[in-house]
Amino acid sequence: MSPTASRAPLTVPGVRARKVRTGSEPLVMVTAYDAPGARMASEAGVDLILVGDSVAMVVLGYDDTLQVTVDDLAHHTGAVARAKPDCVIVADLPWMSYHVSVEDTVRNAAALIRAGAVSVKLEGGRKRLPMVHALVDAEIPVMGHLGLTPQSMHAMGGFKVQGKTHEAALELVDDARALAEAGCFAIVLEGVPDEVAAMVTDAVDVPTIGIGAGPVCDGQVLVFHDVLGIEDRILPKFVRRYASLKADGVEALGAYAADVRSGRFPSADESYHLAGSVAETLGLYGSGRAAG
Numbered sequence: 001m002s003p004t005a006s007r008a009p010l011t012v013p014g015v016r017a018r019k020v021r022t023g024s025e026p027l028v029m030v031t032a033y034d035a036p037g038a039r040m041a042s043e044a045g046v047d048l049i050l051v052g053d054s055v056a057m058v059v060l061g062y063d064d065t066l067q068v069t070v071d072d073l074a075h076h077t078g079a080v081a082r083a084k085p086d087c088v089i090v091a092d093l094p095w096m097s098y099h100v101s102v103e104d105t106v107r108n109a110a111a112l113i114r115a116g117a118v119s120v121k122l123e124g125g126r127k128r129l130p131m132v133h134a135l136v137d138a139e140i141p142v143m144g145h146l147g148l149t150p151q152s153m154h155a156m157g158g159f160k161v162q163g164k165t166h167e168a169a170l171e172l173v174d175d176a177r178a179l180a181e182a183g184c185f186a187i188v189l190e191g192v193p194d195e196v197a198a199m200v201t202d203a204v205d206v207p208t209i210g211i212g213a214g215p216v217c218d219g220q221v222l223v224f225h226d227v228l229g230i231e232d233r234i235l236p237k238f239v240r241r242y243a244s245l246k247a248d249g250v251e252a253l254g255a256y257a258a259d260v261r262s263g264r265f266p267s268a269d270e271s272y273h274l275a276g277s278v279a280e281t282l283g284l285y286g287s288g289r290a291a292g
């Protein structure tokens, strides 16, 4: 389908039904954190927008995702939602918003739904089951996130590929089954060997959405700033860059700066002018320019 072709609005149940093995097209998810980004994703025909806690690193300048709060995520979710994108909006529950109690979890998720998300995402496997059950009971759709879960970076000893041993691979499959049985409508698989992602995808009836998890998933997600080359300092192995907006932006801003410094900007056409009669009363004869 062309990016601009109209399509039926996708819903959470619609996402849940999208298994590649039953003939579905792979799901496309991208992060976005503001209204212009949401409009771009929507016009490109993306299925899901993730208002990720990656906002901490790619927009707010932090070194990890642990620094952002529910208020931060609600602020960015609101900006995305106000663009009314034709995409399912998933908001990340940030670190410590679902770790203390189920009551806190539901209250924090509700803040993200009120900000405009239709679902939330949380990281972790079986230890999150009470939270997943409470959210589902509160009618809040939940997406799971397994494998390299950035909110566990200290516990994991850094951003490291997960599921590399026999036992760890089987643990991941069990975690995914448990999340799906508890009611998660989809599961992000991040930073796992492609064989393990394939095992998980095969084991669950809900779609898996991979990032650094190889091709055998029911969809893929990438970070907006990585896809568009706005972030150009690092290029993880799993990222494919489809544009160089940072380089294009630097070039454009450099051209603007050069035009200002040389007097080439603004031109007469880019300026407002007095009506000739008014210019005359001010003694500005011969300006010869129409009002505009």
Ligand code: KIV
Residues within 6 Å of the ligand: 031, 050, 051, 052, 053, 054, 055, 092, 188, 190, 211, 221, 223
């Ligand atoms: O916050 C984020 O961008 C994410 C994706 C990497 C899945 O969680």
